[in-house]
Amino acid sequence: MTTTLITTPTFARHSPDPWELLASAGAGPLRPCENTALPPGELLSRIGTADALIVGMDAITAEVIEAAGRLKVIAKHGVGVDTIDLAAARARGIPVVCAPGSNSRAVAEYTFGLVLSAARGVTASHGAVAAGEWPKLFGPELAGRTIGIVGFGRIGRLLAGYAAAFGMTVLAHDPYVTETPGARSVGLDDLLTRADVVSLHLPADPDAGPLLSRERLTAMKPGALLVNAARGGLVDEDALAALLKDGHLGGAALDAFAHEPLPADSPLRTAPNVLLTSHMAACTPEANRAMGVLVAEDVVRVLAGQPALRPAA
Template structure:
């Protein structure tokens, strides 16, 4: 008799370079369950081509902003679970995963405070010209940049989940009035619940906190951006697909909008020819709102725990589907 062939080792393909960057605990959870990573920590995310090439030998997949298409899922013959190292799963083809019976998990609430704090920082910096003054001082100048106070201004929050509620609390502490639009939420403590058109017409600051839907196009189309209150500031630390970026750049140039502070873009990294790069009154950062050590640890631990559960045959604690 011949001995049965040994089963291949369980492997976890990790595409996001920020996984467990600030805590060894997520790595230890995977390793202790025998689900050690197929790909060790690297400084750049996998390309789509490399993801397709590597997915065939993975039992689990942990992704960041990678697009997990039906093509990727079809190429994953051994895949048992997909984990989003974060919250939004709009870059994962959930229908294709369901068709294959592959659970998709995420880390709800893990980065809410980090994103809310960062978003409010964008508001403060954009209103008071903090980064503009920094650049000028570094260039040898000594400017006096004037910007409005927040007290008495109106913040419009589109998407009133965990992040939107935290942001509303910060705004109230600064003396702002808060409007909230979220068709799935009826309870908006501290905020007036309004429809989208009313929010856009009244808000001095509009902040986005919801997933994008590629099938419907940008939520803030050219028409909706044009319907914003003249001189208003747009803040987006959610998803780039929510905003018509060309229209936004045009409305900044013609002076209709007072500014834009963006941490998320339709294409990342931001292309060299993006019209936002040359638009006036913009503050652009590199999708880093969730980048705190606390959030990094929490995201890693939550997804590692669910990966291990699913690989052991148990239902996930935090399913996205």
């Protein structure tokens, strides 16, 4: 019997199509946890009987891959595969697939919503009004301001279009992209000193440390806003909290964190002018269906001995 172990509770949550693709191909879909991610210990205990693995933000380490004696394919229910040990998978001859482009619009729209909310204090006003207050919070208009987009792939380009429609000047930094339509390409340090809003859209490198270190955060334009709907490991969170508290930065809107859920003792919880959400930028019914269908199609192909259409690496 062929078994597909699904660790993420969001797989096929808003469409039966991905589930039916697996079932109709005899790929035995199994999701042990309906509402939470599969705990790491249980993943290790179950992985030995799985022929395919569909994951969310789980850490798929060399230890997990080594324990997967039957595994033929790993599928990321999403785009970024930085939580998967690609070298260990490659050494075992296990292809890793993902769903490129499936959630780009969802994340780009959400990111621009974070920009607007952070700039105008929308969530702060909501909290105050709900508590019986009636503040008049002032924030800048976006027209004439500069947004710096770090990572200019599908999401970054969509965001650039939204920002331009609001009259913003768009700067972009991406060492792997030669053309930045709708944006002026600049170096990272130049972008940080010039942008009123900095938005991150690239994977994190766990071996390199935070891209936005304390030094780089300090170099940001005074009063600037930081938006991160990509990966928490990109930002030195302790330094960010300190720079928010001392007023150097005007605010931050974060949908991704180095440790998730956000720890109770995180300094970001008590930092001023911060908007925190639960890694939900990709959570639309449309993106959920697209992600599920794309990864299910490739799981079925690989299990049938065919090459994947969307290999991650």
